[in-house]
Amino acid sequence: MIPENCTDERGSFQIKELPPGKYRLEITPNKRNPKTKPSKTFYYPGVYDKELSEAVSVDAGKSADGLIIRLID
Numbered sequence: 001m002i003p004e005n006c007t008d009e010r011g012s013f014q015i016k017e018l019p020p021g022k023y024r025l026e027i028t029p030n031k032r033n034p035k036t037k038p039s040k041t042f043y044y045p046g047v048y049d050k051e052l053s054e055a056v057s058v059d060a061g062k063s064a065d066g067l068i069i070r071l072i073d
Contacts, residue, residue, distance in 0.1 A: 022058075
């Protein structure tokens with residue numbers, strides 16, 4: 001099962017025991033700053049359009065380390 005919320009208080013995340021395959025990361029910020037416009041869902045590597053997102057490949061016995069995801073404005 002793929003977790004819906006796997007981010008810690010620093011924004012780091014780790015998903016363990018994910019079946020091999022290709023995945024699209026959907027990021028939905030849950031903290032909103034009232035002085036800025038609300039954050040909306042975006043996708044890896046930092047695009048709002050799901051069709052422009054990139055899949056992350058997960059191979060058996062391997063990890064996808066070092067993904068950097070930044071909120072764009």
